[in-house]
Amino acid sequence: MAFIDYYKVLGVDKKATEAEIKKAYRKMARKHHPDLNPNDKEAERKFKELNEANEVLSSPENRKKYDVHGENWQHADQYKQSKREQQQYNGRGQQADYGGGFSGGADYSDFFESMFGGRSARGGGRTAQFKGQDFNAELHLDLKDVYTTHKRTLTINGKNIRLTIPAGVENGQVIKITGHGAAGSGGGPKGDLYITFTIDNHTAFKRDKENLYATVALDLYSAILGGDITVDTFDGQVKLKVAPGTQNGTKVKLKGKGFPVYKKENQFGDFYITYEIKIPTSLSEKEKELFTELSKLKTL
Structure with missing residues (x-):
């Protein structure tokens, strides 16, 4: 049997990642699946080649052997063992001439037959089995x-x-x-x-895995004098105590008030609040007068 280039079968480069190989296989397998191409021998042949290529290239260990030994990749371990035995025997490091390749006259390699249910019907064995399309x-x-x-x-x-x-x-x-x-x-x-x-996400919260983030507006007076405020969390409101002299951009963590941890019952991430201090833009005459007094006291 002629050597099959598994990379060409899947239409990928030899440097393709596992994800690229998987994606290429799925795309090609859908196209040539026997259920979508009834009585099409060429599609059936192509589908078998695709499955064989995927079984080899999707396994890092088999892919490494294939890249090094090509069509004889299945016999890589035997080849190495034979080489070691020959070296031990004659002490000269001669490589054993190991004949390899696929079984003569077969449409596909023995590897493929073993993976998908045995020999073909014409060989007197079981009919090959194929997993259905994903x-x-x-x-x-x-x-x-x-x-x-x-x-x-x-x-x-x-x-x-x-x-x-x-x-x-x-x-x-x-x-x-x-x-x-x-x-x-x-x-x-x-x-x-x-x-x-x-x-x-149509909420006011930003999500990063199990943690939530939000910006909370804080009035100038609460920032300066401190006090209690009410903030929204994902599952309701909570009261927070603001420390006097809180600066703009101050971050507060509410432990366990974030998002559920995937597949971990009753475990939650944290909720991070960033305070944004709002400066008044429309002051009454009285407020201006008071701020002026404050500014004078600051300079004393």
């Missing part, structure tokens, strides 16, 4: 929706899927629902469902 869905939620754990029903390809959305899910996070993809072929397992969350 589904991808995007779920839009409001920040308030993910403050508490709740259930939601999604309709994917005409089927209703009831799922529990844990509190603390982040924007852009992907969750895998095993076995909710397309049916496999040849008795293979179902694909999986990947849900990407898009979280819209």
Whole structure:
């Protein structure tokens, strides 16, 4: 069998990252999946090649062997062992001439056959099994929706899927629902469902993982003299004591008043407040007079 360049099969560069390989495989696998190309032998052949390439390149260990040994990558360990034995035998460091490659006359390598259920039907063995196509869905939620754990029903390809959305899910996070993809072929397992969350924030709070941030306006008199104020948190209002002489930009941490920690029940991040002191812009004559008196006292 001719050597198969797995990088060309997936259409990626040899320096491609694991994420790039995974993305390329999903895109190509959807295109050539047997369920979408019934009775198309070429699509079936291509799909098998894609699966074989993905199984090799998605494994860092196998990919390293493949990059070094090419078509003989499966025999890398045997090659090294044979080399060590030969060196021990003759003491001259000669490399053993290890014949390798794929089994003669086969459409695909033994590696692929072992991964997907054995020999083809024409070889008298079992029919190859293939995992079903993965589904991808995007779920839009409001920040308030993910403050508490709740259930939601999604309709994917005409089927209703009831799922529990844990509190603390982040924007852009992907969750895998095993076995909710397309049916496999040849008795293979179902694909999986990947849900990407898009979280819209229409609140006055800025979120960074489990921590929340907000700016609170503080009047000049409270900043100078101190006192009690009421501030909004994500789940209600709390009273705060402002220290006399509070400066503009002062930060205060409210421990445990942030956002829920993902999949950690009853654990919350912190809430960070930044004070923004508001300078009065419309003073009465009396106020001006008093501020003038204060300014004179300051200079004494």
